[in-house]
Amino acid sequence: MIQRCGDCSRWTHYPLPRCPACRSAELTYQRVSGVGKVYNYTVSYRDFGLSLPRPYATAYVELEDVPSIRLATNNIFGCRVDDLHIGLDVEVMYHGYDDAELTLAYLSPRTLARGVVDAAVGEGVRSESIPA
Numbered sequence: 001m002i003q004r005c006g007d008c009s010r011w012t013h014y015p016l017p018r019c020p021a022c023r024s025a026e027l028t029y030q031r032v033s034g035v036g037k038v039y040n041y042t043v044s045y046r047d048f049g050l051s052l053p054r055p056y057a058t059a060y061v062e063l064e065d066v067p068s069i070r071l072a073t074n075n076i077f078g079c080r081v082d083d084l085h086i087g088l089d090v091e092v093m094y095h096g097y098d099d100a101e102l103t104l105a106y107l108s109p110r111t112l113a114r115g116v117v118d119a120a121v122g123e124g125v126r127s128e129s130i131p132a
C-alpha cells in the first residue's frame with residue numbers, strides 16, 4: 001500500500017499527513033503490485049549498529065506501477081550480495097512472526113520460489129547463506 005493524494009493524484013512515500021505537492025489532507029492508501037526493479041544499491045561490510053549479518057545490501061527499488069516512488073530497504077532475502085545488480089526483478093513478500101504478532105515486508109528476486117524465501121526469512125538468513 002502506498003499513499004496517494006485524492007486531489008492531485010501524486011504518490012507519496014513515506015506516509016505524510018499532507019500531500020507535499022498540493023498540501024491536501026485527502027490522502028489514502030492504494031494497493032500497488034509490489035513488483036519492481038533494483039534501481040541502485042550499496043553493500044555494507046562494516047557494522048553500523050544494525051545487528052545485521054554482514055555483508056548486507058541496502059537497495060533502492062523502483063516500483064513497476066509507481067515509478068516515481070523508490071523504496072529503500074535492507075530487507076532483501078534470497079539473493080547473495082554478489083548476485084544483486086541494478087535492474088534485478090524483485091517483488092515484495094511478507095513473513096509473519098506469530099510469537100511477536102508481527103508481519104514484515106521484504107524483497108526477494110522474482111525468480112525464487114516462495115518456499116525458499118520463506119525458509120530463509122524464517123531462519124533470519126539474508127544474503128550470503130542462500131543457496132543459488
Ligand SMILES: [Zn+2]
Pocket residue numbers: 005006007008009010019020021022023024
Ligand atoms: Zn496533492
